Amino acid sequence: MPVITAAIDPITRIEGHLKIEVKIDTVNGVQQVVEAFSMGTLFRGFEKLLEGRDPRDATIITSRICGVCPTSHAMAAALQLDSAFLVDGDTPERTASRLLRNLVHGACYIESAILHFYLLSLPDYIPGLPMAPWLPGWDVGRRFDPDTRARFSNHFVEAIAMRRAAHEMGAIYGGKLPHTPGYIAGGFTAVSSADNVAAFGAYLEPLIDFVQSRYLPDADLLASLWSEYLALGKGYGNLLAFGVFELDNNPAPTLLLQRGLKPAGPGPAQPLDLAEITEQVRYSCMRTATATTRRRTRHQRSVSQRQRVLVDQSPPLRRRAL
């Protein structure tokens, strides 16, 4: 059998700027994937958008990176600005803004998870309606009996309403979602009222019920039906999490979802040293000596010089892959 190279570019629905390329060959008489590559192929240029601007604009601009997780980007920019402006202290104002940031971010967390599981991923497992945008599609590897299929189809529709509710919940303090204007350097714009708290709770209760009675059992069922996928195509197993949802106003706050590094293999999670994270472009689709890079800013020139070194040190195979 000849070697087959296939690419899906972009991976629509799941990730609009992701390319997956696989090489399929026959090894010991068995046709299998022998190489697989993933690439982020879209230049976004958000750093360029921020150059020359008021730094406080960062929460508003960076939010626009993504329509699924805009609030996480606004939050990250707000934390960075807090740090740059030396915002600190255990004050009622900081407590209020921390809680409001967390509530809006939390609403988006729930919204984003529901969106990912039901609206973006599930269509690969259940047949859609016989019309666009579900057609054209493929109809292979179905493992649901009719009852399970009906269950997932119903939950798919329910998830649309739940996702909307999560967005509306976040908009109580976020003003609008996606791309809330509420996150600002040093704090948050909204002032909470008793009505706001009641309205937030009225949205949150059904969402908690949906997650517990639908989402989690559905995820477990899907995982049990495709249990071999837990090992198939497994990555290196080196995992890290930056953590989220500050529980106090300390400079290194306790986080609800903790920060840590979990290298592959046995052993507990380790502390994550952010200083160990550096920029590298070894596997990037960049040319080092083009006129375009020479015209860039000093920061980018230094990146491209580092990049040239890295490329020169790369084994020949890597250089060809570039």
Place this chain on the structure above:
Amino acid sequence: MGVRAFTGLPTIHISGCPANPDWIVWAVVELLLGHTIELDADRRPTALYSTGHTGQPEAPIIHDKCPRNPGLFGTPVATHFGEDGHCLEALGLPRPVYQGALQRVLVRHRRPHVSRAAPGTLVHRINAPCHGCVEKTFPGPQSFYEPYQPES
């Protein structure tokens, strides 16, 4: 190259970041009903972007008819964020947003049969300046957090 230049077909621009879903549905329904949609110079429906909820043309500055306008309603001007209900003109407003855009959002929020709290919540309600995301020049070169200087 824009969609219009690429396809050679007329387009309707529903600007916003993101566009208000009600406005998109409105435009689709108008087309399905066979109505002609009147557009402004930027190909945006005048019904959505250049007129207020009364149907009358309105000034293109959001501040002029804001429910927090100090001149109209005696609202105090906020000097920093967190002053609930105050005018935000010293903290970033007014952006050059068509009044219609603001009013439509406001009206949607106040619709009596809408029982939910949050749809169409006005960004002013959370004391945040408008960033003018329906404007052709968005995000523009000016700071979002300094008083707006109209471009000449």
